Amino acid sequence: MTLPRLRLDPARAAAPCAAFASSVSEVWLEVGFGGGEHALAQIAAHPEAGLIACEVYANGICSLLSRLVPEGGEEAAPLPGNLRIWPDDARALLRALPDAGLDRLFLLFPDPWPKARHAKRRFVHPAALPGIARTMKPGAEWRIASDDPTYQEWVAAVLAAQTLFDAPPPSARRPADWPGTRYEAKALRAGRRPLYWSLRRTTAPA
Numbered sequence: 001m002t003l004p005r006l007r008l009d010p011a012r013a014a015a016p017c018a019a020f021a022s023s024v025s026e027v028w029l030e031v032g033f034g035g036g037e038h039a040l041a042q043i044a045a046h047p048e049a050g051l052i053a054c055e056v057y058a059n060g061i062c063s064l065l066s067r068l069v070p071e072g073g074e075e076a077a078p079l080p081g082n083l084r085i086w087p088d089d090a091r092a093l094l095r096a097l098p099d100a101g102l103d104r105l106f107l108l109f110p111d112p113w114p115k116a117r118h119a120k121r122r123f124v125h126p127a128a129l130p131g132i133a134r135t136m137k138p139g140a141e142w143r144i145a146s147d148d149p150t151y152q153e154w155v156a157a158v159l160a161a162q163t164l165f166d167a168p169p170p171s172a173r174r175p176a177d178w179p180g181t182r183y184e185a186k187a188l189r190a191g192r193r194p195l196y197w198s199l200r201r202t203t204a205p206a
Contacts, residue, residue, distance in 0.1 A: 002065045002077075008052055008084040013096035017050065022081025024050035026103035029135075031090040031123060032056075032110050034183055036064025041179035042106075043083050049103070050082045054090040061087055090123070097135045105132070105142040109183040109194075112151035124155050126162070133164040138203040143178065144170075147187035147194040155197065166202055170195040 012019035016027045026049040033039045039053040055061050064085070069077045086093050110123055119125070124144065136142065142165060146152050152170075159167040174180065174196055187194055 002069050002079070003061065003085060003087065005079055006065075006083060006085045008086050008093075010096060013093060014098055016052065016097060016101055019052075019084055020050040020082055021079070022047070022050075024048060024082050026050065027052065027101055028104040028106070029090075029093075029097075029102055030054060030106040030108070032060075032107070033064060034060050034109070034181060036060065036067055038106065038108060038179045038181050039064060039083070040067055043080050045179075047082055050084065052084045052086055052093070054086040054088075054093060056087065056089060061085065091128070091131075094131055094135055099134055100137045102136045103140050105136060105140070107143070108145045108181055109147060109187070110151070112146065112148035112154075119154070122151070122154065124151075124158050126158055129158070129162055129164055133201060136201040138201055140201045142197075142199040142201070144197040144199070145174070145178075145184070145194055147184070147192040152195050155195075159197070159199070164202060165199040167197065167199045170197045172196075 008019055017024055028042065028049050028051045030039050030051060030053045033053040033055045036053070039051060043051050053064065068079060107123055144155060146155065159165065172193060172195060174184065174194070175198070178196065184194055
């Protein structure tokens with residue numbers, strides 16, 4: 001019963017600031033929140049920001065909800081007013097969001113779709129960038145993290161060929177204000193080296 005209380009009503013996606021139970025001045029979006037630790041850290045640290053957390057996998061959704069609500073409290077336990085969950089494909093949500101509606105976007109350790117024939121499924125894709133950029137305010141930040149070498153090379157190549165985002169080289173160390181995730185911890189234990197991008201939506205027409 002917790003998910004229906006937090007689910008983003010598709011009819012409200014066109015005016016996302018009004019979709020939250022508390023008053024928010026910014027709208028943030030996390031694509032693929034995994035276990036939910038990053039999403040929960042962000043809403044706790046930034047009550048002024050409303051976060052729409054997207055995840056298609058039931059295990060991840062259950063993990064986030066179990067962190068929020070004790071067993072037996074699904075119907076009545078208090079919930080954060082600045083969180084909404086989108087339990088479907090994030091691309092459908094992006095199509096429903098208004099122009100320049102997002103202040104921040106997170107894509108942390110996404111599925112790399114390593115096989116070439118699956119490249120079109122990657123969220124960072126040349127064909128997808130205009131639609132993503134449309135939803136972001138000028139100067140809005142897009143954070144990307146990946147530990148997969150194939151995906152890292154792909155992201156670098158895609159960003160080098162576009163003008164919709166200012167894209168400085170990635171950092172090899174997670175910035176201090178980026179909450180960690182269990183996927184990052186797993187990658188570091190396995191000896192993989194994540195890269196962290198911080199992009200900014202260009203302020204002038206590209």
